[in-house]
Amino acid sequence: SQTIHQWPATLVQPVGSPLSLECTVEGTSNPNLYWYRQAAGRGLQLLFYSVGIGQISSEVPQNLSASRPQDRQFILSSKKLLLSDSGFYLCAWSLGGDGEKLFFGSGTQLSVL
């Protein structure tokens, strides 16, 4: 069966520090991978999605970047965090195609202080 791992669960970082969040998927090949952010009391905002290794689409201009060095690994990074980067970050995967549902990881609560 397929599983998705996302870590860490919580993270407190000072402003200006770097960030690296990692997500891995097991039990499937060539998944679509996604990074979403959820601010407190807000909906899910799509940040990045990837349909293959090295293929990243950015949805909103921001202080973050994403990389997919391996088929089932998706990394969210920042060189210098801003206060506005605080939020609940969710990784997700799907088989892609028409109507495929998303499977989400357990999320990372990031607080930038």
Place this chain on the structure above:
Amino acid sequence: SQKIEQNSEALNIQEGKTATLTCNYTNYSPAYLQWYRQDPGRGPVFLLLIRENEKEKRKERLKVTFDTTLKQSLFHITASQPADSATYLCALDDTGNTGKLIFGQGTTLQVKP
């Protein structure tokens, strides 16, 4: 501009009643719409998908309708239970066949015993 709107006010109902949640959208022509459940501090979990050519979909105590003329989906939980208390998110595809889902901000349902 494109919008997905869910009632931001929490919905409080008595156990055993039917809960009805609304998802409205503008400036989209989605091929399908999905509903997810999210518990606090967790990632969303897929519940149901309904396609544009389907008027209604059922799964156990859940029912979803999709009216492409009104640009609205209704999500019903019949015989609601306290365990149904959660935030419910609707999502639709942005450009079709990409698996790229855009989410509403969610409606929190509280079922009281």
